[in-house]
Amino acid sequence: MAAKLNDFYKQAAQEFGLAGRIKLAMLTKISSEKAEAAPDSPENIRIFEQAMAQLRAGGG
Amino acid sequence: MKISTKLILFFCGVVTLFVLLAVALLAQTRTVSAGYDALLARQVRQAEEARVIQVSFKKQVQEWKDILLRGHTPDDLVKYTKQFHDEESSVRSGAEALAAGMQDAESRDLLEQFVAAHKTMGEKYQAAYDAYVASGFDFKVADKMVRGQDRAPTDLFDQVVKRLNDEVVASVAAQARAVARARNLALAFSGGLLAGLGLVGFVTVRTILQRLGRLKAVSDRLARADIEGLSVDISGPDEIGQFGDSMKGVHAAIEELTKLASAAGQA
Numbered sequence: 001m002a003a004k005l006n007d008f009y010k011q012a013a014q015e016f017g018l019a020g021r022i023k024l025a026m027l028t029k030i031s032s033e034k035a036e037a038a039p040d041s042p043e044n045i046r047i048f049e050q051a052m053a054q055l056r057a058g059g060g
Numbered sequence: 061m062k063i064s065t066k067l068i069l070f071f072c073g074v075v076t077l078f079v080l081l082a083v084a085l086l087a088q089t090r091t092v093s094a095g096y097d098a099l100l101a102r103q104v105r106q107a108e109e110a111r112v113i114q115v116s117f118k119k120q121v122q123e124w125k126d127i128l129l130r131g132h133t134p135d136d137l138v139k140y141t142k143q144f145h146d147e148e149s150s151v152r153s154g155a156e157a158l159a160a161g162m163q164d165a166e167s168r169d170l171l172e173q174f175v176a177a178h179k180t181m182g183e184k185y186q187a188a189y190d191a192y193v194a195s196g197f198d199f200k201v202a203d204k205m206v207r208g209q210d211r212a213p214t215d216l217f218d219q220v221v222k223r224l225n226d227e228v229v230a231s232v233a234a235q236a237r238a239v240a241r242a243r244n245l246a247l248a249f250s251g252g253l254l255a256g257l258g259l260v261g262f263v264t265v266r267t268i269l270q271r272l273g274r275l276k277a278v279s280d281r282l283a284r285a286d287i288e289g290l291s292v293d294i295s296g297p298d299e300i301g302q303f304g305d306s307m308k309g310v311h312a313a314i315e316e317l318t319k320l321a322s323a324a325g326q327a
Contacts, residue, residue, distance in 0.1 A: 033316075
């Protein structure tokens, strides 16, 4: 259902490891479990993109 | 709206209310003071002047009796005659001045009647005085000529004094009623405003406490790692909403951590 949101989690894990996943959950306020059920809405995608940008800016 | 903004607005509201109440009370005090000043400046002063004239008139009549009783002695005759004319002059000028400044038409009319009656009485007293001296100080002759002549002016002036006193009493009562009316209005107005502010304050504090209670419940569950079915539904633009939003992040992170830990345990 939320393939794109799951991709963000995979990307965070690849780039920053487990800590990256936890930080992504903290920043987006949506855990990977909930992301699976959440829709790939433009709003959700924007939230995850911003969170990824923050992670990258902070070096994970 | 932020809690800090709400508190500042509430504080400003209370301060503004008290400043307005202080200004209103100051204005009220000035109005009452002006009312009593006007009362003292005119009605009370006129009543006081009338009482002074009334006393002078009684002294004038007393001097006449002293003339009759002791006028057979030349020195006493001169002394009491002078005192009689002094009091007569004082009464007449005082009554004329009082009538000139009198706003109440009926009192002014009574005073004018008194001045006329007093003048007539003076003429009769002068004739009696002349007869008294001519008769070799026979007081019976003089007394017979003016007996009861002071009654009419006395009654007239008593009416003036009574009327002025009644006017003062009525004005004081009217002033007291105006003060009571203004006081009741101020009490009702300030009471209403205070009740309104109190209600707003109560509702604000109650809402904040309710939301803080929900936040604490979420925090307690997170502290116990009891995240199963936990929903952080605390939002809003204020500090509690922001804190609730942060809690959502912590909640999501713990969920993620739990999931990872669980996956690691299974592996």
